[in-house]
Amino acid sequence: MRENKSRELKDKTMSVKEAVSQFIHDGDFIASGGFGHVRVSMAIIYEIVRQKKRNLAMAGKTAVHDLDILVGAGCVDRVEVAYSFGHELRGLSPASRRMVETGQCRVLAETSNAAYQWRFLAGMMGLPFIPSRNLLGTDTGNYSSCKVVKDPIIGKPINLIPAAYPDVAFIHVHRCDIFGDAQIDSTVVEDIELSRCARRLILTTEEIVDDELIRREPWKTKIPFFVVDAVVEVPYGSHPCEMPGMYYYDEEIIAEWLKVSRTPQGVDSYLQKYVFAVDTFEEYLELCGCIKKINYLKRREFLKEPMIAPWRKEA
């Protein structure tokens, strides 16, 4: 971090295409910010698919739609799993499950959500490990990268969770300046830790704001510029995932993916339609229903529209 992260205040804005080609390489260990279907840098996910990156390993830290698409597309072939291959309440993920069950995607290790975020914490702190009392006595622990030792102070068994340093992380934020000073108006989940332990960090943001706005309220800064390598402005860039306080999940698109991804052909046609046949995120949003859909998702976020669940079994 001493040599690879610049302390210079410089304009880091670039396109999604540039960010992915410059900072994400075949074989990298990648990690996506947010949680599950919440505040996910989907523009980066689609661009990774579009640029046909291969042999990526991914942090399965409650990685849901993002990981499912990347595994389904053949970009990610190794996962360290805290929670993966599922869509939470929406059920299991057919595409990535199939890839694991047929051996096309390998589970490198098991872990838990807390253990994963403490891997990032150790990385952020520049320490080799964090001691903790989870994973003890279980197969999750046995299949993890952790090590149980005797606590040298009180003598009881304690689990040592090793530091993680992803090659690249991408995090979607509510706003940031051109240097990368970012505000997040929601739970930060583990993005404080992840942003600081990643070797390279791409921010995608709903909007780029003037540096003055950041400096007026510095207590709101969750990610400071000097850990950031690229800033990409992508309004609605979490779609079809939620952006807290802005727009809700697009359940129709998620349901479409869950339905068609039951077959490899379905995965191909979905990616052809939503990724390869479009050049920009705006074009993609047009396919998904454009401004009418966005306005609906905004109303839904503020509970002004009823819940729908088109992915339910009977549906």
Place this chain on the structure above:
Amino acid sequence: MPIKGVTQGKYGLREYLAFIGSSLLKDKKSVLVGTGLPMIAAMLAQKTHAPNLLIMFEAGGVGPLLPELPVSVGESTTYYRGVSASSMHEVMSLCQAGYADYAFLGAAQVDIHGNINTTVIGAHDSPEVRLPGSGGANDAASFAHRVITIIANQSQRTFVNRVDFVTTPGYLQGSGAREKAGLASGSGPYRVITQLGIFDFEEETKKLRLISLHPGVSPAEVKENSQFAIIIPDDVGTSAEPTVKHLRILREEIDPAGVILGK
């Protein structure tokens, strides 16, 4: 026989299990909840007998007044009118330090000591079915004082002699095993809820024991739907039934779209 109220059409099985789950959560306690029925149970408790139930979500939501069923434990409803929208580090640290009275989890398989599998069916490296893994469940069950597990389909496939993978710790190999492994003493599984009854764990052996049969269910059914021998005492009680008010809250306020309760 299935639960009497279900066959009579008074309520659905999931509505009943949500009610049973809620009844186990005491007011002025805290609960770390997982996706699905545990969320609904916590919401119902908060809206009925436990208005001061402190609900916590692993992604950082603390103390929400949940407006509707969250689809994810990370979405904005998980801190709707909450006291804090924090981080996973914050919530998991609080839990490890002892702030979680209950953890409320789902499961794919459970064994006699309450160990849970949500990772794989079959061998780990060549799975028949790959499941999502621990998520926050291993943490929740390692840190919380009392663990409640809900499993809506008790059978010989889900109540098994050995879970295919110990994702989440129950009492591990039995009495004293948690402490020996380094987990906090006095913690562990508290109740298991299935479509047949409510179970606790015998103090000495830490083996699963029936404490209450749902109305209309026989002890023989509990026995048949398990690979291992469940302790069945003579004086087993009958589980309570939801009131009209409980059902109205479940149907109109918590899950009007029938996302979980409609299944």
